[in-house]
Amino acid sequence: MKKYILLLLIFFSGLTVFSQKKDRPKIGLVLSGGGAKGFAHIGVLKVIEEAGIKIDYIGGTSMGAVVGGLYAAGYNAKQLDSIFNETDFDELLSDYIPRETKNFYEKRNDEVYALVLPFNKYKIGIPDALSKGLYNFNLLSRITRNVRHVRDFNKLAIPFLCIGSDIETGEQVVLDKGNLARAMIASSAFPSLFSPVEYQDRFLVDGGVVNNYPIDEIRKLGADIIIGVDVQNDLLNRKALNDATKILVQITNLHSIDKMKENILKTDIYIRPDIKDYGVMSFDSGKDIVAKGEEAAFSVFERLKQLGVNAKNYQKPKLKNQIDSLQIVNINCNKLKNYTREYIYGKLRFKPGAKISYGQLQKGINNLNATENFSAIDYYFEDNNGKDDLNLVLKENPIDTYLKFGLHYDGLYKSAVLVNMTHKKNFFKNDIASLDVILGDNFRYNFDYYVENGYNISLGFKSYLNKFNRNVEGQITNLDFVDLGINTLNVDLFDLTNEVYLQTLFAQRFLIGGGIEYKYLNIKSGTLANTDPVIDKSDYVSVFARLDFDALDDKFFPKKGWSFSGDIHSYLYSSDYTNEFQPFSIAKANFGLAFQLFKKATVKIQSEAGFSIGTKSVSFFNFILGGFGYNVSNNFSHFYGYDFLSLGGNSYIKSTLGFDYEIFKKNHISFTANYANIGQDIFQSVDWISIPKYSGYAIGYGLETAIGPIEVKRSWSPEINSGYTWFSVGFPF
Numbered sequence: 001m002k003k004y005i006l007l008l009l010i011f012f013s014g015l016t017v018f019s020q021k022k023d024r025p026k027i028g029l030v031l032s033g034g035g036a037k038g039f040a041h042i043g044v045l046k047v048i049e050e051a052g053i054k055i056d057y058i059g060g061t062s063m064g065a066v067v068g069g070l071y072a073a074g075y076n077a078k079q080l081d082s083i084f085n086e087t088d089f090d091e092l093l094s095d096y097i098p099r100e101t102k103n104f105y106e107k108r109n110d111e112v113y114a115l116v117l118p119f120n121k122y123k124i125g126i127p128d129a130l131s132k133g134l135y136n137f138n139l140l141s142r143i144t145r146n147v148r149h150v151r152d153f154n155k156l157a158i159p160f161l162c163i164g165s166d167i168e169t170g171e172q173v174v175l176d177k178g179n180l181a182r183a184m185i186a187s188s189a190f191p192s193l194f195s196p197v198e199y200q201d202r203f204l205v206d207g208g209v210v211n212n213y214p215i216d217e218i219r220k221l222g223a224d225i226i227i228g229v230d231v232q233n234d235l236l237n238r239k240a241l242n243d244a245t246k247i248l249v250q251i252t253n254l255h256s257i258d259k260m261k262e263n264i265l266k267t268d269i270y271i272r273p274d275i276k277d278y279g280v281m282s283f284d285s286g287k288d289i290v291a292k293g294e295e296a297a298f299s300v301f302e303r304l305k306q307l308g309v310n311a312k313n314y315q316k317p318k319l320k321n322q323i324d325s326l327q328i329v330n331i332n333c334n335k336l337k338n339y340t341r342e343y344i345y346g347k348l349r350f351k352p353g354a355k356i357s358y359g360q361l362q363k364g365i366n367n368l369n370a371t372e373n374f375s376a377i378d379y380y381f382e383d384n385n386g387k388d389d390l391n392l393v394l395k396e397n398p399i400d401t402y403l404k405f406g407l408h409y410d411g412l413y414k415s416a417v418l419v420n421m422t423h424k425k426n427f428f429k430n431d432i433a434s435l436d437v438i439l440g441d442n443f444r445y446n447f448d449y450y451v452e453n454g455y456n457i458s459l460g461f462k463s464y465l466n467k468f469n470r471n472v473e474g475q476i477t478n479l480d481f482v483d484l485g486i487n488t489l490n491v492d493l494f495d496l497t498n499e500v501y502l503q504t505l506f507a508q509r510f511l512i513g514g515g516i517e518y519k520y521l522n523i524k525s526g527t528l529a530n531t532d533p534v535i536d537k538s539d540y541v542s543v544f545a546r547l548d549f550d551a552l553d554d555k556f557f558p559k560k561g562w563s564f565s566g567d568i569h570s571y572l573y574s575s576d577y578t579n580e581f582q583p584f585s586i587a588k589a590n591f592g593l594a595f596q597l598f599k600k601a602t603v604k605i606q607s608e609a610g611f612s613i614g615t616k617s618v619s620f621f622n623f624i625l626g627g628f629g630y631n632v633s634n635n636f637s638h639f640y641g642y643d644f645l646s647l648g649g650n651s652y653i654k655s656t657l658g659f660d661y662e663i664f665k666k667n668h669i670s671f672t673a674n675y676a677n678i679g680q681d682i683f684q685s686v687d688w689i690s691i692p693k694y695s696g697y698a699i700g701y702g703l704e705t706a707i708g709p710i711e712v713k714r715s716w717s718p719e720i721n722s723g724y725t726w727f728s729v730g731f732p733f
Helices: 002-023 035-050 063-072 077-086 089-093 104-110 134-143 180-187 215-221 244-266 283-298 301-310 341-348 358-370
Strands: 027-031 057-061 115-120 160-166 172-175 197-199 202-206 225-229 269-271 326-333 374-384 387-396 401-410 414-424 431-440 444-451 458-472 489-506 510-524 534-550 561-574 584-598 601-613 623-625 647-649 651-664 667-679 694-705 708-716 724-729
Touching (some): 027 035, 027 215, 035 077, 035 225, 035 283, 057 215, 063 134, 063 160, 063 180, 077 283, 089 134, 089 283, 134 374, 160 180, 160 215, 180 197, 180 202, 215 225, 215 244, 225 244, 283 301, 326 341, 326 374, 341 358, 358 374, 401 708, 489 534, 623 667, 647 667
Parallel strands (some): 027 057, 027 225, 057 160, 225 269, 326 387
Antiparallel strands (some): 115 401, 197 202, 401 414, 401 724, 414 431, 444 458, 489 510, 510 534, 534 561, 584 601, 601 651, 651 667, 667 694
């Protein structure tokens, strides 16, 4: 009797389990890769949640891995939509490093050179990708901070896996353990766009190369029903294969298209959004692609709704993110050949024991990246009694020599091509030597040697040659034009300058320094052919001090931030060709502020002033105003409404107010007004606070390009009858 009772219990128990399984089948979600077309996954997830479905397992590849990983980490569809709407995909694709995280040398590197190529063993190389993917990693690390200590993806809110491709072996790699942010980055490292990722001793690229739809892997986890979302491209014909990205995507899809036919048969609810009009780079169309995902999911809504009934109309809660704060106990780093632990701390700008935000962490990581001393940067956290140990994995850049190129045109220096060679670790592990050779209408060069010591005293040497030919009206000569019976003078200026200086960082962001300068000036004119054509041919020795601060987010089209520069030169000695030299000093300062008036509209305010100290200054060092588009150096400055080198004096004050509106992406229209008083010793009277004697206005169009800004300005001044149109192409140098 007991035997029969036991058999009955086992039988009914089995029925109960079977019934429960049928009432609540396990749901697996598979999300394919497809670049920007993966936005459609968010639209599908919105409908899945509306249907009341509880997802039990998620598998994804590439963009499917990113969306799926974040969903598995706890975010709901609405939160994912917000995250992607707030993401600047231009910055993501370019591996954007905020300008404020760069030192002054690194800022110049980005604002002079249009093309940078590695140079090794007398061979010019090409980068392994357009982006290291560090911006993406920083972003994903911050938004997955709730699960930063999870190492087994089965322990996430929803068990998750994604696919990577081992580029060395061609094998599929299932990523279900380790650091979630790094796994998502590895799965979405599209070849040539993002660098391959070293992950758990494998060298990985985009998982779509080997498996763009990991349905079998999700089945193995225990899914009874598979919902699959397919956003990959169909094969294109030769006419449509008109750029490198499309060709690379086509190569990736050659294998997956045929395999997808089998996978569709394995998928219980197959969703394919109608996104044929969008490409893998259509990030600007994110909202439209999300809507396409919703449309496709609603076409099978009744089937989804039945699964929701089985799940008792489950509603996924909103993820409550942890406070954006990290208490760092230890900072661990792999052993480095060329860089000390103190160097790493100096770049991070925080040390063990510090309490930091993710923003501070990302600034520190960006500081390391901006040095270009590391070809790969990885980090992860380990729990330390409720606090965090930060573990850094840095790969030193084997390339220490680069060739850099630039292109520019303006009305003063005319056409110019810039060729640069930069070499690191010449005599010390932390030195940089850089030589610019500028070829064109005016040959110039610029040589910099700099030993970087961070917050400690740094040593530098600079040498440059500046030369041009231009008609002037007396501002850079000591001649009386009235006595000569001429109105203008055609001048050849040759300026060779050498500096030795010391500098350091003050209060973390101010650059303070000083040194000794030697300058050789040779100024002559063909206009004076009947007399001595040489106006000056003298050596000058001076000591100088400077203070610089630059927190503008962009040099050419800033939206926010402020800057300050101050400089004083004391000229102590001259070989005195003109027999008029007496020791004197020149002091100047420049302050700039930019802020957004409203979206896409920016106001920029700038004020400058300068004056000489001493009984008599040398006119060749006077302040010179006029023109636009050229690289500002020495005591020259732009001034709208007047031609190049039109206004001069040993003292001046100038204010500029500019309005910039980005009419559409990277295209700007602007209006600028500037006012100035300039002349001899204007600060010794009330002239400097009187109504401005000189004024000018300009309207312009600017375009941001890979070679730098392309700008055209039409300027005029009420004081003169003529106007000027100026063109400037490329980064000025």
